Amino acid sequence: MKVSYYPGCSLHATGKEYDQSVKAVSDALGIELQEVDDWSCCGASSAHMTNFKLSVALPARNIIAAQKDGLATMMVPCAACFNRFKSAQHHLEEDDSLKTEIEEIVGAQYDASVSVRNPIDIIYNDIGLERLREAVTRNLDGLKPVSYYGCLLLRPPEVCQFDDYENPYMMDGIMGALGADVRNWSCKTDCCGGSLTLSKSAMVVTLVDKMMRMATEAGANCIVTACPVCFANLDTRASKDVRLPVFYFTEIVALALGLKGPESWFKMHNVDPRPLMTSLGLL
């Protein structure tokens, strides 16, 4: 399958290993990515928190750019971008006068032809767990992840239309298919504090420390996520005594599929996951 690809700003900077692992996994699973031409930022939380129209117009510019690819799907790995795109589509499709106004600003028509999807959804539903299981060359024995979905893939559910919004299972299913011993826990959909990490760091520390403790209590030895904001907060804000390694879910898929790259990605993490992986014989 061929899809449009919107990396977003984080995947070209602090979330570099997410971009690289999404590309490696997509290639291995036969998903061809075509980067959206001359994309711009989705506006993230700062746009919707301060200027509603800006928060619709910025994603609209990119969806309209993706329309030109003529592909049914735009893959958006970043949960924050995913949420802004889904939200903009929701408003554009619900409110005709807003749609007209935004089209005038962007200078092109929005035609609702592009479906915005996260790679978790594409791998789970289009590739399927059976095919994923067959592609595994290195069983993840001893890896005990908890899946952390956070806020932005799931809420509000009628906008995101992603997974069970109180007890999501797709990332758990993917990890299980790779042979990991996925632990169940109650923080799957909790908030990490998001963009408040710079301006209210202490608050974010409280939130992520709680999650680290809950994950440890659930018997996990690492956390997997699909959001660069969650990743950054968990990987850099947790207090020293409660830290667990954090991974983008695609890094773990790549590792199980025996692809090149995991070690170079792990080096970029703040909490070094290599001791864990070496002890499990996975590196």
Next chain:
Amino acid sequence: MSTFLEEVNGRMGGVPIQRCFHCRKCTAGCPVAFAMEYNPNAVIKMIQMGMKDEVLTSSTIWLCASCETCVTRCPNDVDIARMMDTLREMAIESGASKGEKNIVKFHEAFLSSIKMGGRINEPMMLVQYKLKSGDLFSDMGLGLSMFMKGKIKPVSPRTKDMKSVREIFKATGK
């Protein structure tokens, strides 16, 4: 002249916030209520009581992380997350946004980075935020470590068609 309640409802669209019957599910599920000066359901009541200054100058509206747990769980479909966005917009417009100055400055730095290059350049955005907030030294070690790992670069690719991005800012700016 419209009341504060009418103004908020009018700008939000959706169901009127006075549908709230204060079951407090929003507050119970709010991850940051512990740090807020007024709980989310209390803000609704304060809007109904016309307490415009108290609401628009409060820290609560800026501490909301937009996790959308409240609106997902509200039995009456009150879009509290959108209400917080609306209140932040109103606070900025009226110059009342003094509740949490650094959060406001972060948003300014973030949007100004998009305005300049179409995409966020994280180091430049951080420098701008640091200069605006005066919080110069926190996270220096972390920033340096990310720089050493090649995660953040002083120069990163920009959007080529900047005219279209600037047009969006111009047309939506107030």
